[in-house]
Amino acid sequence: MPGGPQVPRAPPPPGYDALAVPRLVRSVCPYDCPDACGMLVEVEGGRAFSVRGDPEHPFSRGTLCPKMNRYQDTVHSPLRLATPLRRSGPKGSGEFRPTSWDEAVAEIAARWRAILAEHGGEAILPYSYAGTMGLLQRNAGHAFFHRLGASRLDRTICSPPTRSRGATPSAS
Amino acid sequence: MTGASLYSLNSTFGEREDLRRRRRAMRLLMNPADAAERGLRDGQRVFAWNELGEVAFELEVSADAPRGVVVAEGVFWAAHAPGERTVNALTSQRLTDEAGGSTFYDNRVDVRAAG
Numbered sequence: 077m078p079g080g081p082q083v084p085r086a087p088p089p090p091g092y093d094a095l096a097v098p099r100l101v102r103s104v105c106p107y108d109c110p111d112a113c114g115m116l117v118e119v120e121g122g123r124a125f126s127v128r129g130d131p132e133h134p135f136s137r138g139t140l141c142p143k144m145n146r147y148q149d150t151v152h153s154p155l156r157l158a159t160p161l162r163r164s165g166p167k168g169s170g171e172f173r174p175t176s177w178d179e180a181v182a183e184i185a186a187r188w189r190a191i192l193a194e195h196g197g198e199a200i201l202p203y204s205y206a207g208t209m210g211l212l213q214r215n216a217g218h219a220f221f222h223r224l225g226a227s228r229l230d231r232t233i234c235s236p237p238t239r240s241r242g243a244t245p246s247a248s
Numbered sequence: 249m250t251g252a253s254l255y256s257l258n259s260t261f262g263e264r265e266d267l268r269r270r271r272r273a274m275r276l277l278m279n280p281a282d283a284a285e286r287g288l289r290d291g292q293r294v295f296a297w298n299e300l301g302e303v304a305f306e307l308e309v310s311a312d313a314p315r316g317v318v319v320a321e322g323v324f325w326a327a328h329a330p331g332e333r334t335v336n337a338l339t340s341q342r343l344t345d346e347a348g349g350s351t352f353y354d355n356r357v358d359v360r361a362a363g
Contacts (some may be wrong), residue, residue, distance in 0.1 A: 142254055142270065
């Protein structure tokens with residue numbers, strides 16, 4: 077790639093602090109489009125400084141949409157939630173307090189264990205669809221919830237009609 | 249009819265001032281013949297309404313909208329809407345006949361001048 081920093085391809089040596097030095101990392105857009113656009117992200121000290129298209133990505137070939145150009149402004153937006161929030165008032169009151177991941181995971185796990193012991197896995201329904209869920213991420217939680225024996229959601233909120241047989245132009 | 253904006257993904261990216269500027273105000277596109285019939289002009293504040301609610305938009309008179317169809321592009325945050333609500337207030341819980349999907353994109357509305 078003439079004129080640009082080299083993308084590291086080999087795994088880093090032992091003891092290498094990946095976040096301490098400026099570097100260019102390969103990433104993939106996490107949103108829903110099937111393109112899975114390749115991105116080159118400049119990272120230093122745990123912060124992303126620039127995002128641009130990866131010219132070596134075989135499909136998107138260096139092009140990003142207007143949203144993903146400057147994606148670092150979204151990642152580091154002051155409006156972005158940076159910690160889990162725990163509801164601290166009645167439902168609907170909009171009162172939340174920040175909490176740690178350790179505390180949040182411990183509390184969720186304890187409540188789920190109690191639900192599983194008393195009612196079984198079907199009492200838990202994972203509700204999600206997509207958005208920031210590309211080809212890899214959108215199914216990433218399924219194995220976990222299947223192992224729990226959780227209920228399965230009929231995930232029809234957005235685009236199932238576009239994939240249904242009747243709506244497919246080539247269907248006969 | 250609701251369409252996607254290039255500068256947001258549903259309501260995602262509302263935090264990005266650069267994208268909000270390019271997306272411009274929350275507009276409703278209407279065919280010139282429909283606008284003339286209702287005595288509405290480009291840039292005017294209008295309400296789109298149906299049995300579920302009413303939503304304020306800036307009217308854009310545009311031949312890009314076919315007759316009988318108004319188009320709202322993008323899902324705005326309420327904080328960035330000209331009124332109190334966004335296009336979601338016009339959306340019903342009706343499901344599609346094929347595959348039981350949502351009908352966010354297609355709702356019957358009428359349009360009148362605001363105020």
